[in-house]
Amino acid sequence: MTRTQPAKRRELILRSAVQQGLLEPDHAVLAGFIDLDGVLASITNLHRAFPASLNVMHTVAAKANCLVPVLEAFSRNGMGCEVASPGELAQALAAGFAPERIVYDSPSKTRAELAQALELGVAVNADNFQELERMDGILAGRASDSRIGVRINPQVGSGDIAAMSTATLTSKFGIALEDDGNRRRLIQEFQDRPWLTWLHAHVGSQGCPLELMAEGIAKTVALAEEINASLGRRQVVGIDIGGGLPVNFTGDDTAPTFDEYVERLRAYAPALFSGAYQIVTEFGRSLLAKNGYTAAYVEYTKTSGGRRIVITHAGAQVAARTVFMPDSWPIRITAHNPSGHLKEGATAPQDIAGPCCFAGDVVAQARSLPVLEPGDIVTLLDTGAYYFSTPFHYNSLPDPAVYAVHTNPDGEVKFDLVRRAESIQELLDRTGAHQL
Numbered sequence: 289m290t291r292t293q294p295a296k297r298r299e300l301i302l303r304s305a306v307q308q309g310l311l312e313p314d315h316a317v318l319a320g321f322i323d324l325d326g327v328l329a330s331i332t333n334l335h336r337a338f339p340a341s342l343n344v345m346h347t348v349a350a351k352a353n354c355l356v357p358v359l360e361a362f363s364r365n366g367m368g369c370e371v372a373s374p375g376e377l378a379q380a381l382a383a384g385f386a387p388e389r390i391v392y393d394s395p396s397k398t399r400a401e402l403a404q405a406l407e408l409g410v411a412v413n414a415d416n417f418q419e420l421e422r423m424d425g426i427l428a429g430r431a432s433d434s435r436i437g438v439r440i441n442p443q444v445g446s447g448d449i450a451a452m453s454t455a456t457l458t459s460k461f462g463i464a465l466e467d468d469g470n471r472r473r474l475i476q477e478f479q480d481r482p483w484l485t486w487l488h489a490h491v492g493s494q495g496c497p498l499e500l501m502a503e504g505i506a507k508t509v510a511l512a513e514e515i516n517a518s519l520g521r522r523q524v525v526g527i528d529i530g531g532g533l534p535v536n537f538t539g540d541d542t543a544p545t546f547d548e549y550v551e552r553l554r555a556y557a558p559a560l561f562s563g564a565y566q567i568v569t570e571f572g573r574s575l576l577a578k579n580g581y582t583a584a585y586v587e588y589t590k591t592s593g594g595r596r597i598v599i600t601h602a603g604a605q606v607a608a609r610t611v612f613m614p615d616s617w618p619i620r621i622t623a624h625n626p627s628g629h630l631k632e633g634a635t636a637p638q639d640i641a642g643p644c645c646f647a648g649d650v651v652a653q654a655r656s657l658p659v660l661e662p663g664d665i666v667t668l669l670d671t672g673a674y675y676f677s678t679p680f681h682y683n684s685l686p687d688p689a690v691y692a693v694h695t696n697p698d699g700e701v702k703f704d705l706v707r708r709a710e711s712i713q714e715l716l717d718r719t720g721a722h723q724l
């Protein structure tokens with residue numbers, strides 16, 4: 289069997305983690321790993337994709353991996369941060385992002401959240417007309433350094449995953465551009481508010497073709513031109529194009545690439561590259577997913593109704609999307625022996641199940657893998673975004689430990705703790721034990 293370079297690297301990381309006791313069959317049955325060398329390479333690819341002559345600020349979407357030391361790696365490497373809740377804002381500040389490098393998007397900002405963001409000088413994208421009015425009240429009292437924009441829904445349609453498509457006719461996000469009267473009203477909103485200077489669109493995430501995303505951005509840029517022409521001044525100075533580049537969950541290739549997306553954007557929205565606009569991006573999954581994986585021990589195996597079932601310690605608590613929407617979020621799984629070496633030998637279809645007490649807690653059905661035994665290890669690949677970083681608290685399973693991985697020039701693997709595994713005491717604290 290030939291192994292690809294990424295597969296060899298993942299195996300080396302797993303073997304090192306076992307050797308160093310980070311994975312251990314009694315007390316450390318589950319952990320997440322984030323490859324910081326890979327994250328750095330993804331950041332470099334993103335920066336290189338856009339022409340250096342443009343004024344672009346790349347932010348990472350905090351929700352994709354909100355672990356503060358992971359966000360800190362982005363802040364250290366020249367990125368900004370997109371946040372969508374007071375918690376994410378606090379995480380971004382703790383990770384060292386300057387307020388002017390933070391962008392606050394969310395469809396449900398309270399008055400207090402808006403006032404705090406505007407006070408700090410964090411960039412804010414309003415989601416709707418009511419939020420703009422709310423900001424009038426706050427800004428009447430005091431000036432703010434915040435760049436302020438409004439999110440539009442370019443209504444270009446749906447990708448393959450309805451729950452990930454944010455630019456459908458009826459999406460809950462942004463101001464629906466094509467609805468009766470909205471285009472005219474948007475121009476008036478800009479006319480009335482000299483402080484409103486940015487447009488924002490995030491067309492969708494996983495499952496959206498590049499053409500659909502580029503079409504949404506093209507409509508946003510066209511609106512900016514229309515507003516500026518109609519006001520007779522260049523009031524819209526920046527376009528926040530959101531994130532949403534899809535990730536390949538079927539193999540090791542990065543596809544599509546940031547370069548391919550930029551090429552498509554150039555074709556659909558040439559004015560974005562004219563130099564007339566500042567640009568913000570908000571990628572999450574495409575920077576992180578392929579740079580992380582989850583490792584879990586196999587506790588038991590059995591056969592039911594002729595089906596081989598493998599009970600592991602990774603289920604819905606770290607792979608909620610895959611468990612609840614298996615057809616939309618299939619992930620690759622690898623099989624390893626207790627020392628972390630890739631398992632070889634006879635394969636058989638096996639259900640890879642998790643520890644949660646509901647029947648659907650299965651991360652892969654009838655997956656052909658080398659036959660797994662108790663004490664073996666499985667890895668869930670491409671889970672660096674939206675998986676172990678945001679666990680689901682079902683069955684009071686603790687949040688797993690997460691480690692950042694770097695490789696020394698001599699090939700030695702080094703781990704830094706990103707988040708320790710939640711203790712039973714911490715778990716009791718978050719479930720109200722202190723109220724007794």
Ligand SMILES: *Cc1c(COP(=O)(O)O)cnc(C)c1O
Pocket residue numbers: 349351352370393490492493494530531532533570571572573574
């Ligand atoms: C989730 C989200 C992102 C990041 O999306 P990815 O698919 O992870 O790139 C960016 N912007 C907004 C507004 C979002 O909601």
